[in-house]
Amino acid sequence: MKLVKNAAGRLVPDEVNGQKQIPFKGVNKYKPTGNKAKPAIKSCIDFPPDGNKVVKNLKEALKKAGIKDGMTVSTHHHLRNGDVLTNILFDTIHAMGVKNIRWFPSASFPVHEHLIKYLEDGTIHHIEGSMNGPLGKFTTQGKMKGVGVLRSHGGRYQAVQDGEVHIDIAVIAAPTADTFGNANGVNGKSASGLIGFALADSEYADKVIVVTDNLVPFPCVPWQIQGNNVDYIVEIDSLGDPAKIVSGTTEVTKSPDRLLIAEYVARFIDEAGIMKNGFSFQAGSGGTNLAFVLYLKERMKAKGVKARFVRGGSTKYLVQMLEEGLTDYILDGQTFDLEGVRSMRENPSHVNTSPFTSYNFHGKGNFASIVDVAVLGATEVDINFNANVVSHSDGYLLHGIGGWQNCLYSKCTILAVPSFRDRIPVIIDEVTTLCGPGELIDVIITERGIAINPKRKDLLSAVKNSGLPIKTIKQLRDEVYEICGGAPAKPKVNKNKVVAVIKWVDGTVIDSVFQIKE
Amino acid sequence: MKTNYKSSAGKRGDNVRSDCYIGIAPKKRGGIKLEVKSKVASMYGDSIKQQLYDMCAFFEIKNSDILLEDNGAPPFVIAARFEQAVKRLFPENQKEFLLPINKKNLYKTTKDRLRRSRLYLPGNEPKFFLNAGLHKPDGIILDLEDSVAHSEKEAARLIVRNALRSVDFYGSERMVRINQLPMGLEDLKFIVPNNVHVILIPKCESARQVVDVEEEVGRLKEIHKIKNEIYFMPIIESGLGIIKAYEIAAASKNNCALTIGLEDYTADIGTQRTLDGRESFFARSMIVNAAKAAGIQAIDTVFSDVSDMEGLRQSVLEAKSLGFEGKGCIHPRQVQVVHEGFAPTKDEIDKAMKIVAAFREAEKQGLGVVSLGSKMIDAPIVKRAKKTLFLSGLK
Numbered sequence: 001m002k003l004v005k006n007a008a009g010r011l012v013p014d015e016v017n018g019q020k021q022i023p024f025k026g027v028n029k030y031k032p033t034g035n036k037a038k039p040a041i042k043s044c045i046d047f048p049p050d051g052n053k054v055v056k057n058l059k060e061a062l063k064k065a066g067i068k069d070g071m072t073v074s075t076h077h078h079l080r081n082g083d084v085l086t087n088i089l090f091d092t093i094h095a096m097g098v099k100n101i102r103w104f105p106s107a108s109f110p111v112h113e114h115l116i117k118y119l120e121d122g123t124i125h126h127i128e129g130s131m132n133g134p135l136g137k138f139t140t141q142g143k144m145k146g147v148g149v150l151r152s153h154g155g156r157y158q159a160v161q162d163g164e165v166h167i168d169i170a171v172i173a174a175p176t177a178d179t180f181g182n183a184n185g186v187n188g189k190s191a192s193g194l195i196g197f198a199l200a201d202s203e204y205a206d207k208v209i210v211v212t213d214n215l216v217p218f219p220c221v222p223w224q225i226q227g228n229n230v231d232y233i234v235e236i237d238s239l240g241d242p243a244k245i246v247s248g249t250t251e252v253t254k255s256p257d258r259l260l261i262a263e264y265v266a267r268f269i270d271e272a273g274i275m276k277n278g279f280s281f282q283a284g285s286g287g288t289n290l291a292f293v294l295y296l297k298e299r300m301k302a303k304g305v306k307a308r309f310v311r312g313g314s315t316k317y318l319v320q321m322l323e324e325g326l327t328d329y330i331l332d333g334q335t336f337d338l339e340g341v342r343s344m345r346e347n348p349s350h351v352n353t354s355p356f357t358s359y360n361f362h363g364k365g366n367f368a369s370i371v372d373v374a375v376l377g378a379t380e381v382d383i384n385f386n387a388n389v390v391s392h393s394d395g396y397l398l399h400g401i402g403g404w405q406n407c408l409y410s411k412c413t414i415l416a417v418p419s420f421r422d423r424i425p426v427i428i429d430e431v432t433t434l435c436g437p438g439e440l441i442d443v444i445i446t447e448r449g450i451a452i453n454p455k456r457k458d459l460l461s462a463v464k465n466s467g468l469p470i471k472t473i474k475q476l477r478d479e480v481y482e483i484c485g486g487a488p489a490k491p492k493v494n495k496n497k498v499v500a501v502i503k504w505v506d507g508t509v510i511d512s513v514f515q516i517k518e
Numbered sequence: 519m520k521t522n523y524k525s526s527a528g529k530r531g532d533n534v535r536s537d538c539y540i541g542i543a544p545k546k547r548g549g550i551k552l553e554v555k556s557k558v559a560s561m562y563g564d565s566i567k568q569q570l571y572d573m574c575a576f577f578e579i580k581n582s583d584i585l586l587e588d589n590g591a592p593p594f595v596i597a598a599r600f601e602q603a604v605k606r607l608f609p610e611n612q613k614e615f616l617l618p619i620n621k622k623n624l625y626k627t628t629k630d631r632l633r634r635s636r637l638y639l640p641g642n643e644p645k646f647f648l649n650a651g652l653h654k655p656d657g658i659i660l661d662l663e664d665s666v667a668h669s670e671k672e673a674a675r676l677i678v679r680n681a682l683r684s685v686d687f688y689g690s691e692r693m694v695r696i697n698q699l700p701m702g703l704e705d706l707k708f709i710v711p712n713n714v715h716v717i718l719i720p721k722c723e724s725a726r727q728v729v730d731v732e733e734e735v736g737r738l739k740e741i742h743k744i745k746n747e748i749y750f751m752p753i754i755e756s757g758l759g760i761i762k763a764y765e766i767a768a769a770s771k772n773n774c775a776l777t778i779g780l781e782d783y784t785a786d787i788g789t790q791r792t793l794d795g796r797e798s799f800f801a802r803s804m805i806v807n808a809a810k811a812a813g814i815q816a817i818d819t820v821f822s823d824v825s826d827m828e829g830l831r832q833s834v835l836e837a838k839s840l841g842f843e844g845k846g847c848i849h850p851r852q853v854q855v856v857h858e859g860f861a862p863t864k865d866e867i868d869k870a871m872k873i874v875a876a877f878r879e880a881e882k883q884g885l886g887v888v889s890l891g892s893k894m895i896d897a898p899i900v901k902r903a904k905k906t907l908f909l910s911g912l913k
Contacts, residue, residue, distance in 0.1 A: 256850035257649045394560040422535055422590030423558045447652050482620075482686075483648055485593045488561030 001498075003512070008386075010434055012509040013498050017102075017126060017146045019164065021501070024510040027437055032362075032507055036163035039229075040206045051180040051218055054233045058092050058211065061232040062169065065207035067093065070100045070125070071168040074201045077107035078173065078185055078192040078334060082244030085173045085211055087114040088236070094123045102146070104165055105129040106156060106197040106355075107400045111244070119144055128165060129156070130390075130400020131500065139499050140396045142515035148397070148500030150390055152405035153197065153333075154359025154366070155505050160200045161362045162507055170201035170208045172225060173239050177212035181230025182223035185335075186345040188214030190239040192246060193314070193335025193344050195224050196354030202229040213239045224352060250315045250337045252294060253287030257418060257447045262288050264445050264468065265375055265416050266295030271466035272459055274373050274412060275305055282311040282374035282407055283318060288416050292375055293317045300326055311358070311371055314340035314350065322349060331367060333358055333403060359406035361505050368403070374410035378417050380431045383473050385438030385453050387415055388431040390502060393424055395432055395491030395516050397500060405505050408440035412459065419446040425480045425488055427451075427473065432491065434511040435502055448479050492517040521583050525607040527673060528599035530587045536645035538591035540603040543583040550574050550581070556588035569596060576615050577604045593617070594684035595644045598676040605672070619683045619713065626746055627691050627715040629774045632656050632909070633815055633844040635856040636693060640665035641674035647681050651688030653850035654857075659693040662705050663720050671697070675708040682712040691715045693751070699727050703734050710735055711742040715749065716774060721782065722752035723759045725769035732770045749774035751817070755782035760801045763808035775815035775844070778805045781822075793829075795836075806841035820846030827855055834859025862906045870903035870910075877903075 003011040006023035014021055022030065047053065055061045067073075073093070075086045086105065093101060099122050103115075106129060113134035118124045126146025131139045139148045151159055159165045174183035175190040185192040190213055202208050202225050210225065211234045220227075239245075253259060265288075269275045275296065283293050294317060300306070307327040312318050314332045316339035321327050323343075330350045335341050343350045358367045368374075379399065380388040389404050391397050407413065417426050427446065442459060444451040449471035452460050463470060481487055493514035500513040523541030530539035538556075552570055556563060570584060588596070594617055601615050636657035639646045642665075650658050660681060666674040678694060694709045695718035696702035702719065709717070719731055728750060735748055750773050752766050759766065760783070767776045780798050784790055789797045802818065809816035818837040821830045834845055834856050845856045862870065872890055877900045880888040888895040 256653060259851060260652060423592055424561065424590065447649055479686075483592060485562060485565055488558070489564060491560050 003498075006509065008434055008437060008510060010511045012501060012512050013147075016149060016498075016501055016509070022508045024504050024508040027439055030506045030508050032158070032162050037161050037166065037204060039203050051227075053181055053230065054179050054215070054235065058089065058209075058234050058236070059096060061209045061234050062092060062096065064232060065169045065209060067096065067098055067169060069098055070102075071098075072102040072104050072165060074104040074167045074170045074205065075106070076172060076195060076197040076201065077105055077109065078195050078197060079190065079240045079245045080192075081109040081111045082190075082240035082242060083109060083111055083173070084238060084240040085171070085236070086112060089171055090115055090118050090123060094118055094121070099123060100125040102165075103127050103129070104167060106153065107402065108132045108135050110134060130402075131397045132400055133398065136391075136397030136399075140391075140513060140516050141518070142494070142497055142499050144499065147498055148513070149503060150397075150401055150500060151503045152359065152401045152505055153355040153403045154361055154368070154406035155401075155503050155507065157200045157355045157360040158362055158505065158507055159503070160204045161360075164507060167201055167205035168207065170198065170205035172198045172202060172208065172210045174210045174212040174225065175239065176214045176216060176220055177210050177233060178216050178218040178220035178227065179233060180218050181208070181210050181225070181227030181233055182218070182220040183210050183212065183225040183227075183230075184220060184222050185224060186222070186341060188212070190214070190242055190245055191341050193341045194332060194352035196333065196352055198225060199354040199356055202226070207231045209234060211236055211239065213237060246335060246341055247337050249339075250290060250317075251287075252290045252317075255287070258288045259291055260447045261416050261418065261445055262291030263295050264450060265292040265414060266299055267466070267468060268414070268443065268445060268450060268463065269296060269373055270299045270303075271468060272412070272462045275299060275303070277305055278308045279305070279372045280307055280309045280311070280370070282371050282376075282410060284313045284376065286377050288377070289313075289375060290315060290317055292416065293321070297321055297326060311353075311367065311374075312336075312340070314343065316340065319343040319350070322347065331358075355403070359403055359505075361507070366406070368406045369409040369411075371407070371410040373412040373414060374407040375414045375416055376404055376407055378415045378426070378436075380426055380428055381415055381417060381441075381444050381473075382428055382431045382438075383477055385441040385444065385473065386431050386434055387436045387438075387441055388433045389435045391433045391513065393428065393432050393488055393491070395493060395514070397513055401435060401502070405436055408436050412442050413440060414443045414445055415441060416445045419448045419476055419480045420484055423484050425477075425484050427476045427480050429477065429487060433502060433513055437510075444473060444476070446476060448476055451476050521585070523583075523585060525603045527602035527606060534589040536590050536592060536595065536648070538586055538588040538596055538599055540599045541585040542579070542603050542607055544579070544607065545581045545583065547581050550579065551583045552586070553584070554586045554588065556586065557590050558588065566596065569593060570600065573597065573600050573615055577601075577611065577613060579604070592644070592648065592684075594680040595677065598673070598680045601676050602673045614679075617680060617683050620686055622686050623682075623692070623713060625689065627749070629747070629749055629772075630815070631691065633691070633775055633817060634860045635845060635847050635853045636817070637690075637847045637850060637853060638665070638695075638820065641678045642666050642670045644677050644681060647685045650850065651686060651690045653853050654688070655690050655847060655850070655853045656844070657691035657693045657716065658687055659695050659718060661695045663695050663697050671701070675705060679708040679712055682709060682714060693718060695720060695753075696731075699730060703730065706731070706734050706738055710738040710748065711744060713746075717748060717750050718777075719750055719752045720779065721755045721759070722766050723756055724762055725765045728752055728766060728769035728773065732772060747772065751775045751777055753777050753779050754801075754805065755779035756786040757783070759783075760804050763804050764811055767808045767812035767814055773812065773814050775817045776805055776809040776812070777817040777846070778802060778819050780819040802840055802842070810841065815843045816841055817844040818842040818846070820848050821852065822848060824849040824852065827851070830855050831859055860909065862910045866906050867910050870906035873900060873903035874907060
């Protein structure tokens, strides 16, 4: 392996876990082509004619699926921090004595700290997905056997279609499923709303195992996952902790500074002329994000403006907008609270989506670029509008990319961030880890003011007389450095050891994460 | 072996934010040994150590084990906590470690500036200081009195002193509430030399207390060669204070406003605060009358339910109707509601515009008497109309 400088000026390895890599070439500068992966071709006569594919337990299903050393096993993250199934899955794989699994989750959560012992004993070779919290720390300390690969939700679909990741066995947690394998997330005690993140897995994996704690007679309606793609069904007592799968109720931040940011975001969207009849926006689940939706809603009501669609991360606040007629549709990627789940179950205008519809680089278009304004977060933003979402300035991996990179393609991308967090500057000279190139990032909104990317002259002139606190990104950085006591030192890293790479949406490598020297 | 830190200061624990804990164990020999546990060690570890070495040199500490547990404290907080730990060790040490004055804070104030909102911040909680000005209150009060535990009074003085020098107030008037006299007179030493605009004098019951503050401020200004004016806002919080309201309001030419603290007042007269506030109607009207008689601003008490924005809105409108010009805030989100409440209504603005237009017309024609329709307009009415337009943002 050698390190090469990519088009963003970052050092990236030319090879990761034995696979050749293409360094980032610039936004929309690289186009992977060709048919490199295809679904396994099966025949119906090999499956029970009565449609009953239930097997007695997970071990049995894994055995039938032919699990062996070095395979790729995928999971999805709709159960979020309430996910118990993934931990049970690796307990089972461990007990079967299988080694060197490539775990391919759509995201990981702190609950997966349980898996560190399997990373240590060689059951899991490495993770391709996200390395959150404790797993992030473990990875950054250089303790994982292989190199971690972080991808966006869209990039995950692309990686499957480009054959970068061939899924041997997909294990799909299904809050409700029938004996044929049709499955959904809207019903059952572990309801998560939808299970769209498992779509690529269900289509492209060699073997697909659906695990449910709510097995119903055929047919399970709606079928968000189609039974025709499913090999085996396993029934277990419980997929996880319902309280941590979706929160009973999501609450808006009480922090006055976060509320100020949220208010600026809503004002900006209004004053810039984006908020008009038929517009669309993307909202996430962070406290600031929920609050901006409330402020925007007030403005929409006052001006009689209605949105055509809202992309979520749905919560009760988006559901209220839908039910009050302030938007025609919610196009939902994941549901964050019980109201979101209820609405998706009951309201045909609350529609479930998947990374294929929303984000996939290989789609014939996708929803993300149709959205008028996306409001996202970041851990760091630099003076060239480049942003980081996966690590903090101490260099430790902490979060996944999620749909963040894909959402940057919206018509106006706003990062709503505090300018610093407890003496940790967020607006800095150069991001520790590059996840999003500045050319796709239009506006940075902080409690200290709003910086607009100079290439968005249209936005600059639209808000010129708005009274909003428009500043340059360098002014914001200077203010932050003054408060925090100058520019922060960079983390001390081992430049010879790449512990993880960050993929761009087209499959190229945009940045590396190096082992931290402690 | 566990080090026995003979002196300590600051805050420790998982919930601490933007603050730190310092322990000092003096020794006979061995030089300075630092143990820094900081959330921001990878970013600011070196500069934090340098700051501690600099402060050791300043206070002539040559041999000590020093512990810093830091939860993202900005430099002005580390400095204050360290100085406090030193002073607990050497109470006779009068040296002050002064950080440079933030040039953005060198703006002045005026006696009659807008004081619609004043935001109280607990003086020993620096985590609230850094962003307070972003919410644009007319004034920010760093409080040394009721929000500070008795054992932390001295620590709070250092934090407030350092904050006055370092923290950007973003144009808000810079206020400090001192302790009840005589302790409050001691507080003045830490704030008068550091660019304070307004001193709030709590539990005022006589003109003498205002004069005592005025004299001590005058003495300190002379010592430190302070030129800018420092104004006073007496707070009346008792039955006796209310009876003496006018005498207090008129006690100093540097009084800019008179205000009331209702928690203590209602306790003093033996009742409790209610939502409709009948128990304090007399006292609040006395404040308004005394202030106006002395030619200064009348400012209302705080609204203490931070979740009830509608209640706050009503409360501001009621205060405005009684003649108050400002209201106390205990949460940044209250500021905007208070400003909206004190903003003139559309009717008031329309009327004021007509009055000012008539006044200008009369001036142009050289008429001594201004009239609007059949009504004659006096000078005070014109003045009030101009103020209305000023408050509404119109000229």
